[in-house]
Amino acid sequence: MKVEQIYTGCLAQGAYYIVSENEAAIIDPLREVSPYIARLEKDKVKLEYIFETHFHADFVSGHLDLSQKTGAPIVYGPTANPEFDAIIAGDEQIFEIGKVKIKALHTPGHTMESTTYLLIDENGKETAIFSGDTLFLGDVGRPDLAQKSASMTQEELAGLLYDSLQKKIMPLADDITVYPAHGAGSACGKNMQKETVDTLGNQKRTNYALNQPDKESFVTEVLDGLSAPPKYFGMNVAMNKSGYASFDDVMKKGKNPLSVEDFVTIAENTDALILDTRGAADFHKGFVPNSINIGVKGDFAPWVGAMIVDVNQPIILVSDAGTEEEVITRLSRVGFDNVLGYLDGSFEAWKNAGKEIDEVKRISPQQFADAFKPEDKVIDVRKIGEYSAEHINDAYHRPLAEISEWVDSIDDTEHFFLHCAGGYRSMIAASIFNARGIRNFTEVEGGFNGIKKTEKVATTDFVCQSKTL
Known part of the structure; x- marks a missing residue:
């Protein structure tokens, strides 16, 4: 056996x-x-x-x-x-x-x-x-x-x-x-x-x-x-109970290389969402406007489910070359079968075509520590247990999983710093902000873990997370 x-x-x-x-x-x-x-x-x-x-x-x-x-x-x-x-x-x-x-x-x-x-x-x-x-x-x-x-x-x-x-x-x-x-x-x-x-x-x-x-x-x-x-x-329950398309058909449909012009046509003439699955370190330097960043090297599928929600949502991909099959597979695991194709040549093709590029302002933990003043606004998008365990004094807690419920309350006239634990989730949030026209913020690379190591920013006393669930 x-x-x-x-x-x-x-x-x-x-x-x-x-x-x-x-x-x-x-x-x-x-x-x-x-x-x-x-x-x-x-x-x-x-x-x-x-x-x-x-x-x-x-x-x-x-x-x-x-x-x-x-x-x-x-x-x-x-x-x-x-x-x-x-x-x-x-x-x-x-x-x-x-x-x-x-x-x-x-x-x-x-x-x-x-x-x-x-x-x-x-x-x-x-x-x-x-x-x-x-x-x-x-x-x-x-x-x-x-x-x-x-x-x-x-x-x-x-x-x-x-x-x-x-x-x-x-x-x-x-x-x-x-x-x-x-x-x-x-x-x-x-x-x-x-x-x-x-x-x-x-x-x-x-x-x-x-x-x-x-x-x-x-x-x-x-x-x-x-x-x-x-x-x-x-x-997902409904799909498991009633049935779904063959994975082979989902992969065949999704592995559709799109030229820059075809990508633009789909983006402008359908309700397709642009999903950029590159890492945060690359995404923040330049991306297709209105893209949502959820890096494939992370808890990709659950965050796709939590952020996009509707499994029928049409999606076009910007992914690192050679990762398209992995991305389509991981999307299908949570029922997102409606991938229409991917940008052939990845973001480099978009940039080389002279198309408009968007960016996210990102600074290191040390730069944050040097610039931070107690009166500055900080938004922490970690889970409640993480935030309760320890956070920057007076930081606002806004969980990423609930972003649809609080994003409209953001005051874009007031600058704020944005962080999570390590930078993965905060870049998801940053991409959503940009897509909604919210731009008066700075995202912190390395998140709270990096900020804490600087030993220059005041935080609350640590409480074991097992006691904060």
Whole structure:
């Protein structure tokens, strides 16, 4: 038996590949399925089942393409109602893969169909659980996402999650391995550990949610401090439930090189958004006017989802040459399939054609420290936990994830400094400001991390972030 975790850092997502004898199963596959098919061919095994722990909100699964290419059936847990052919498992139904077995344990609470899959080895020993978004390392799945579809309050869903954990997960042996669907950085939880694999026994000891004295306390603690879910989550759920275009077709459509003139024509005559995926260090020096910068070398897909929201939004790309396929792939992982093409020759082609160029004023942390006066306005776009832990005295907190709610309140007659933790998020914000005609600001390279190292700017006392969620 072989169990492989296939972890994708930018989504903080774990897919799983299980092999026994000449048969295999895959749990929660990503959108692009060629890596899985390559593994199957290399191992000379047949894919027997594609297991889905639930209808994912934060990414588009590859279940449909993988099933179409391999003939393997898709399996969901009880109460799931997908708009395509699938096996709807009964609670405790067993599936055989080679000499091992996988038992479906219905664990509703995060969603109604949420299911944990229990792996039983060749000797009949229960060895691992693939817990989806039911149990994370250090946390449990947020119970506020499925309220509408379940016709339940978040408190009722949290109570259901408590029952699932107590009845289905906690009775299992301590030496069982926990393989969750997500790790630290995912918006599906609030307190996840950086590790991606653990024992159930250690989670019983250390996971705050598993150590509540009763259901009422569990509900209170699990719901406390939840930030609003990203607005694209509902669209991803719909795609996972109803279907989507083949990834091959999405890639073929998006890998369309556009001349400068064709790029201009699309930009001026459609509602296409110009997405510049170059790094902040290059973007600020020059970019196509009205471009939104979200660097591909970062938490790209989640920020695309949070900033653009509408998965049907037409997009034209400005990307570093040779990265176009990666960008289109990562966009598709969160359902942004409507890429119309990319600027052939990247930004250099635009510049060489003599087209108008925009810029963002950026200074180093040391330059900021030397110029900063206590009366200067500073906007900090980090998350609430980061800001609460430590920030520049009197800095305004304006989270990037909520920029659509506060950007119109910016007074462009008053200069302000802009920063995040390291410069990635603040350049996203800067590009949005520029596109809206807000230009009286200076962005700080290296963000708060760099500013703090100068030891010249007064900040609040540090508070451990784990206490500020």
